Amino acid sequence: MDDDPPTRVGTPGGDPAGVRRTPGAAVTAGAAGPDTPAGDAPPQWHRGLTLLATISLFIGTRSAWTTAMANVPVVAGVISVCYAGILTAGVLAFATRSRRGLGRVDLGVLVLAAVLVVCALWLNPAGIDEAALTTQAANEIVHGHAMYGQPWPWLFGTPTVGITKLMSGGADYTYGYGPLTALLVAPIHLFAHSTVAATAVTTGALLAGTVTLWVLLPAPWRSAATAVCLGFGLLPAYARGGYPAITALALLIPVVVRWHRTGAGGRLGRGGVARSVCLGLACAAQQLAWFLAPFLLVGMYAVRRGELGHRRALEVTVRHAALAFATWLLVNAYFIAQGPSQWLSGSLLPFTQKAILHGQGVMGISYYVTGGSDRLDFYSYAGMLLMLGLLAATVLFVRRLGPALTVLPWCAFYLTTRSQDGYFLLMTPLWIAAAATVPASALAGAWQPRPVVAGGRRAGAAVLAALLAPAVLCVGVAAASPPPLRMTIDRLTVAGRGRPTLTGLAVRAVNVTGTALAPHFATRSGQGASDWWTVRSGPAVLRPHARGDYVLRAPADLQPLPTGRDRHVYLIAVSGTPMTITTTALPLADARHAAGPR
Secondary structure, eight states, X not given: OOOOOOOOTTSTTOOSTTOOOOTTOOOOGGGOXXXXXXXXXXXXXXXXXXXXXXXXXXTTHXXXXXXXHHHOHHHHHHHHHHHHHHHHHHHHHHHOOSHHHHHHHHHHHHHHHHHHHHHHHHXXXXXXXXXXXXXXXXXXXXXXXXXXXXXXXXXGOSTTSOOEEBTTSSEEOSOOSOSHHHXXXXXXXXXXXXXXXXXXXXXXXXXXXXXXXXXXXXXXXHHHHHHHHTSTTSHHHHHHHTOXXXXXXXXXXXXXXXXXXXXXGGOOXXXXXXXXXXXXXXXXXXXXXXXXXXXXXXXXXXXXXXXXXXXXXXXXXXXXXXXXXXXXXXXXXXXXXXXXXXXHHHHTHXXXXXXXXXXXXXXXXXXXXXXXXXXXXXXXXXXXXXXXXXXXXXXXXXXXXXXXXXXXXXXXXXXXXXXXXXXXXXXXXXHHHHHHHXXXXXXXXXXXXHHHHHHHHHHHHHHHHHHHXXXXXXXXXXXXXXXXXXXXXXXXXXXXXSSOEEEEXXXXXXXXXXXXXXXXXXXXXXXXXXXXXXXXXXXXXXXXXXXXXXXXXOOTTOOOOOOSTTOOOEEEEEETTTTEEEEEEOOHHHHHHHHSOO
């Protein structure tokens, strides 16, 4: 005879809703133990996030320990204790039976991560060019001098302080970020006259931002904040570099968490005012916040209009934006009074400096794949058009795109001439903040234009394609445009026999365009470019359809020629106005033959 039939919910002793029990089946909901109520057991995905955060702490820890053993053994001892803590956290992530217990493990992982970040800063507090510029800016503030528009070339004499080369042939030695981080560094600079002041501020901002995000997130998501902010070794490295964007990130976290509640009921309240102030301060810290702000305002208006109607939604959105703008203006007021034109040029520097190509985006077509392009400016146009197109798409499809609002602004950078990952990687904690606190259901009642709502999927797809088409067209123009110069390598000069180094070039260049160009030359063998080569002879400006014979001298720090058949070195010629690039391969076989035994 069969066993008793399984019981159903609603009967005495029945199982949870929707569960049918068969004889011998174990209760696995949340991996609860026999002494733990099923409702108190943490979900398995919470354990998974805790484990991911724990594992992320291993990344970079061994190299920090190795450095510490050679220089600061006490720090090495602390790291060794942290290793034990990481292993213990891994065990507890599996063994803990209750939600509260796993929450304590999450807190322990956060503490371990913070200790490891402080240890890494202790071992390498010098920073890079961002820290050097911010420290110098703080020094100018302390002494009452202007910090915008002032070149500081002496800061860039060490290998750790990189130079941003410009398409016009020079380099940028000025401060081009918001003043807030420099203002925070200034009082510390009174006691620590080095870049440590800047790296301490940005690392402190990262730690403060992480703790803020950890506290504001729902409990099961908290380890994700630890992993993204402090694990993997990514953001702590930027903080140790002194990046002002880290300060902006920390201030944007409370703005993004539950952003859809800002202005609820038509009132900002204390929480809304705090968000407004933080948004203004973030915009005063670094320009990346400028790109996120319009998307936040559009999303806020759409949600509030669905709740309150057009007029009240507009009023509360304008109050939010006005308070953020007033905060930004207050931070910048002193520097505006010092020199309005210098402040404006410094604030807009990232958009106007025309730095040399760099990054992982589509500009690589012209930099690495083809022989160049005489319309590089169209990559920048594409980035601006994509930003506007995505903003318009957010207005039209906020119910679908609103949850991705913290990711959309950074897509535009993929099309620009400076498409490096640092422009969006630094803001990835905001992705977690939105994913955990702004579900799609929160935007289900947001306002969307009626034609879009009624048009259906095909009409929506057509509208979206039309919004993105101008950006795609500009990319096509830039990528398909030919190089402006036709270059021929006439002669290579090589020094050294064991490891030959290129010391000079003779190049013939023909301007095939109808625009006068001022070429500047460098070499590259990978993703970067060398310092500028010195033009010993040749025209500074190459007239339309004119020919120029150039004799070039290599920079002093040029590396020896690479070895191996598959290694290549390229000569690039760039111009700033208009932005162009021409690339040609150097005949390395001839160079190696010239350096060999005679």
